Amino acid sequence: MKHTLSVLVENCPGALSRITGLFSGRGFNIESLCVAPTLDPTLSHLTLVTRGDEFIIEQIIKQLNRLVDVYKVIDVSEGEFVEREMALIKVRAEDETRAEVLRMCDIFRCKVVDVSPKTYTVEVTGPESKLKAVIELLKPLGIKEISRTGTIAIVREKKTI
Amino acid sequence: MAKLPGKKIIVEALKREGVDVIFGFPGGAVIDIYDTLEQDGSIKHVLVRHEQGATHAADGYARATGKVGVCLVTSGPGATNTVTGIATAYMDSVPMVVFTGQVPTALIGNDAFQEVDIVGITRPCTKHNYLVKDVKDLARVIKEAFYIAKSGRPGPVLIDIPKDVQNAKAEFDYPDTIKLRSYNPVVAPHNKQIERAYRLIEKSRRPVIYTGGGVVISDAHNELRALAEYINAPVTMTLMGLGAFPGTHEQSLGMLGMHGSYCSNMAMANTDLIIAIGARFDDRVTGKIEAFAPMAKIIHIDVDPTSIQKNVRVDVPIVGDCREALKKLVKVVKGSGLSPEFWQEKYALWWEQIHAWEKRHPFAYKKDNSVIKPQYVIEKLYEMTRDKNPVITTEVGQNQMWTAQFYKFDTPRTLITSGGLGTMGYGFPAAIGVQMAFPDRLVVDVAGDGSIQMNIQEMATAMEQRLPVKIVILNNQFLGMVRQWQELFYDRRYAATSFQLTPDFVKIAEAYGAKGLRATKVEEVESVLKEGLESDVLTVMEFAIAKEEGVFPMVPAGKATTEMLLV
């Protein structure tokens, strides 16, 4: 099962490599990893996507918590949550395909963020499935380059009071 | 407040931590710290002959006393030489702080002379580590390091200090207490879980208490004994747990696992309730995991949550200090209103079964008067030292297992051995550390002829410090434990395990100014032991033992623990 973990960690040198070292050293896998500052400059926020049965996920969470630098670990995917990924896709856009790319952007609510005579660079945001769909559809038109973030996620607030 | 250079901050901080001895080896990157230590003069320094020796000595000191062991070494090769010792301490949860010198901050990353990324190298084998780049952080980091090393599940912490930081100045403000928001080990166990544990105990008909090093580390031996005696449950111990419950106690089943007693392994296979305390269901204990304790419910007490539910499914997990948990459990047990007589009666049948197993296959060996049997040497050693409150360290291999089987440890911290990593060359430097802590106690390292050669250079250290450590070498001219596997599972093809050359250990001892004794006949064993144990200098006692003796019982790796090969 895929799990998305949200990890708050002390913003100090070596903290990230302790975490990645833990995964490689214990044979857990990391599917994606995203690191960013938080409102508190002394903490970093890490979103980590991994796979495993409940046993393995329990171990991963405990092992993460055991690291001296790790402040908090939440399995976001345990309940309702929102997750997003972003990609910048440089796609060939010449003559006949130029309009086609724009049409696609419109349907998927992507943004064109850079234009050159022969390419468009498209920004797409959404869950992983949406990015996959856009990439599949743009492929035949000629993708020159892709740059993607990992997943970021946040727990949904309760809808009831 | 007066400003102090980093080197002075280090020495002052060590004094505040109550450090009375440091094990180390100098070099360019720590020469300033050494100079400061020497001028200060209040902390004893033990100069070893190899940095690995320093780490094992600090480790032995820590295991014997429960205090934090401290090492000081230089950058580069000095630092890399500590890695085995650090990993050894990490696997066995030993509190230790290792100071390494580092090249000046401006040179870090430049492949400077004797530069190595020791923080990167030791990240997976330390509980935590630091590179101190600003002298202002130094005092706080040292405080944190000692706190982390000894709290929760203890472990080694490394502090890497560049040479310029040792000389830069900062105000010295050493905090009395410390709070780390990201590090809060749970020590107080949950009352609800204790209650649940008790209900399982009440229901069980065939319980086994299975204890490990955690009981020793948390000084929970009295509470363990109180529980075991009250509920009349059998106790089996891991290698690391020996001494946590008296080996001569009638409820002790001895060690379990790969070379454990027949009775322990049979009890584990047939129990309906395992009460695991400070043990971690390591593969040497469980054997083939699918076949392990098939009928058992499991209560697991451990201070480290990652140890629980890692290898086996647990019914009642209890996270917390073993001693705290046992105290509470004993209280609940006694408060339940069931009398000791009730428990005697309740497990009478179970004990009958256990005694039958005990009788069927006790630890045994084939006696022989024409050749010295290693088990006989250990038996004699036990007889002649049991009243002397000794500390026994071991190397790794058959010597270690025979010691675990034939020496009865009645008190904690009297067997000091590398369990988790199984580091050959551990026992002798560890004995040096123990003897530094207890100058008047009898300290004996039981060694194989292979292991002793891995840190034999420390004889110079022991002589220099006038430490009367005793070394018992069980010389089979083989890397015996590996040979045993080859005999059993590789058609006796002894690849690279038979020594074509063994040095004259008596002469080696003498070359260092130590005493050397040798026994080659059964009749000589006792007199050599007698003379050696009474000696007041470092003494080597070499026993030419039966070359192809094996350690039994043995559970072949990957087999169920009931599939024991017996004598």
Ligand SMILES: Cc1ncc(C[n+]2csc(CCOP(=O)(O)OP(=O)(O)O)c2C)c(N)n1
């Ligand atoms: C540093 C290290 N290298 C290799 C091993 C693998 N090993 C385990 S036991 C053993 C043999 C030990 O031989 P010896 O010290 O003579 O003891 P014996 O088993 O003969 O008592 C070896 C090589 C180890 N445990 N540690």
